[in-house]
Amino acid sequence: MSTTISDSELIRAYRGGDEQAFEILLTRHQDRVYTKINFIVRDSELANDLFQDTFIKVVRLLKEGKYVEEGKFLPWILRIAHNMAIDHFRRNKKMRMVRSRDEMDVFATIQTGDAHIEDILVKDQINSDVRCLIDELPEDQREVVRMRMYDNLSFKEIAETTGVSINTALGRMRYAVINLRKIVEENNIQLTPY
Structure with missing residues (x-):
């Protein structure tokens, strides 16, 4: 399957049972999603965890048919990633502190x-x-x-x-x-x- 296929076509293929279609979607958007999460949490390990949680949720929502195709797949994923990061901080009620680099x-x-x-x-x-x-x-x-x-x-x-x-x-x-x-x-x- 080619990476020139649109997100919409890949989503339809994935919903039709083509697991490789989701792999292409993941590869296509993983950098922007990870960057978004890491910018919010400023912790690479936590960002990796939230990144995985984001795509688990994306898979679940796609399988449940809760994504309505409007050609806005990346903004939809970024919104999920943003909400996952914010929810993490709400649950933990703490923000990372900026530390001095004098040493x-x-x-x-x-x-x-x-x-x-x-x-x-x-x-x-x-x-x-x-x-x-x-x-x-x-x-x-x-x-x-x-x-x-x-x-x-x-x-x-x-x-x-x-x-x-x-x-x-x-x-x-x-x-x-x-x-x-x-x-x-x-x-x-x-x-x-x-």
């Missing part, structure tokens, strides 16, 4: 290829700081920013995944950017390495 300053002078470890650490710290700033946004804005910036979804896909109009998704992104600027300015935060 790694010893390695700041070691070079790897063209980049200094210090530059890599600074970039990682900036990315971590940006994620912390995004966490300060209201949930609806935070969700749109994550989908757009980290999942690389189009605004159409974001709208489909969240169940809102494209204009609403665009508006949430606009307000998220405004709020991020406000947070940065009010707290005199610098997100540049030098």
